Amino acid sequence: xxxxxxxxxxxxxxxxxxxxxxxxxxxxxxxxxxxxxxxxxxxxxxxxxxxxxxxxxxxxxxxxxxxxxxxxxxxxxxxxxxxxxxxxxxxxxxxxxxxxxxxxxxxxxxxxxxxxxxxxxxxxxxxxxxxxxxxxxxxxxxxxxxxxxxxxxxxxxxxxxxxxxxxxxxxxxxxxxxxxxxxxxxxxxxxxxxxxxxxxxxxxxxxxxxxxxxxxxxxxxxxxxxxxxxxxxxxxxxxxxxxxxxxxxxxxxxxxxxxxxxxxxxxxxxxxxxxxxxxxxxxxxxxxxxxxxxxxxxxxxxxxxxxxxxxxxxxxxxxx
Numbered sequence: 001x002x003x004x005x006x007x008x009x010x011x012x013x014x015x016x017x018x019x020x021x022x023x024x025x026x027x028x029x030x031x032x033x034x035x036x037x038x039x040x041x042x043x044x045x046x047x048x049x050x051x052x053x054x055x056x057x058x059x060x061x062x063x064x065x066x067x068x069x070x071x072x073x074x075x076x077x078x079x080x081x082x083x084x085x086x087x088x089x090x091x092x093x094x095x096x097x098x099x100x101x102x103x104x105x106x107x108x109x110x111x112x113x114x115x116x117x118x119x120x121x122x123x124x125x126x127x128x129x130x131x132x133x134x135x136x137x138x139x140x141x142x143x144x145x146x147x148x149x150x151x152x153x154x155x156x157x158x159x160x161x162x163x164x165x166x167x168x169x170x171x172x173x174x175x176x177x178x179x180x181x182x183x184x185x186x187x188x189x190x191x192x193x194x195x196x197x198x199x200x201x202x203x204x205x206x207x208x209x210x211x212x213x214x215x216x217x218x219x220x221x222x223x224x225x226x227x228x229x230x231x232x233x234x235x236x237x238x239x240x241x242x243x244x245x246x247x248x249x250x251x252x253x254x255x256x257x258x259x260x261x262x263x264x265x266x267x268x269x270x271x272x273x274x275x276x277x278x279x280x281x282x283x284x285x286x287x288x289x290x291x292x293x294x295x296x297x298x299x300x301x302x303x304x305x306x307x308x309x310x311x312x313x314x315x316x317x318x319x320x
Contacts, residue, residue: 017058020050024057025132026103027065032134033080041137042068042126044108044147046162048138051131053169060162064104068122071109081105112249113150113188141174142181149197150190154252157236157244163197164204171201171208178214189254191218192225196232228252234311241310243303265296 027047034041046062054060069077074094082088085099094107111119126137139147145167152163170176185194195218202210220226228251235244253261 014058016061017056020057020060020062022102023047023062023065024051026098027105028132028134030065030081030084030103030105031131031136033084034077035134037076037080039073039076039080040070040123042123043136043138044068045151048136048144049148049166049170052129052138053166053173060165064106066106066108068111069107069109074107074109077107111147112155113190113252118187141170141176142184145170145176145181146185146188146190146194149194150188153193153197153232153236154248155245157248158240159197159200159236159238161238164201167197167201168205168208171210175209178211182214182217185218189252192220192228192232193252194218195220196229196236231311235307241306243299244307246300247303247307 024047031041044066046060047065050057050060050062077094078088081096086096086105087099089095089097089104096105096107097103111122114122122139122143125140125143127140128135128137138144148163148166148170152159181194185191195215198210198215198218202208202215220229231251232248235241236248250258250261
């Protein structure tokens with residue numbers, strides 16, 4: 001390998017390492033403060049896997065810290081973060097940024113594919129592990145594998161390089177119980193998305209110990225599952241399709257929830273609007289709702305055009 005390439009790789013690694021270290025060190029302050037105030041949290045995505053699977057800070061970039069928290073703790077979290085100099089950001093969920101902009105915190109109170117009883121089980125199964133001078137809670141192995149795959153395939157709608165590497169390390173280092181994964185996947189009705197994600201990982205890393213019968217078990221059997229598998233094959237590839245996750249989140253809702261899901265997006269609660277639009281929503285709520293409806297309609301039409309273009313012109317580049 002040319003020395004210039006090695007220099008570039010070293011420089012990239014160093015930059016990522018410095019950035020990740022600053023984010024994680026500031027988050028550790030937050031974690032300790034949350035422990036002091038009895039605020040429970042589960043660390044999600046990159047902030048979990050970077051220390052859990054990679055072991056070195058510069059191996060994978062992280063941009064923020066995502067936490068699963070209890071909705072009842074949001075007022076206490078708000079007070080704690082504001083006392084530490086954080087400011088609330090305008091977003092669809094509670095989000096905060098540190099005074100110097102080093103750390104962004106994104107908070108969620110649910111996992112969209114679970115009901116309240118299933119979510120409670122996730123909390124009970126959460127693992128505690130030491131990180132630096134404190135401890136954090138994280139998803140257990142099966143829940144992490146399902147969450148990373150569902151988030152990548154459905155929510156993000158893009159098979160990124162970091163996803164494949166995260167899954168490779170998770171499977172190699174934590175030896176998932178595949179029977180448990182299949183059972184929880186069926187419970188959440190995520191068989192087709194999980195098959196799509198795992199098939200991509202196997203394509204990138206063909207020697208990974210994923211049993212063939214697991215992929216066969218997750219295969220589509222009903223017509224709507226086969227249609228979803230085809231759509232994922234066309235739409236969820238290594239080439240991003242902007243905003244396609246919104247469509248996939250709708251399509252993967254149970255039929256009984258689809259209308260309610262649309263209503264909540266078109267006519268959201270005042271709490272959601274306050275997070276998403278800030279003080280403007282409180283001053284002129286009717287204007288905010290009307291403007292939101294217009295922009296959502298416009299965005300939906302743009303998304304439909306992009307999807308149709310992908311479906312009719314792009315070859316299938318997915319994992320199946």
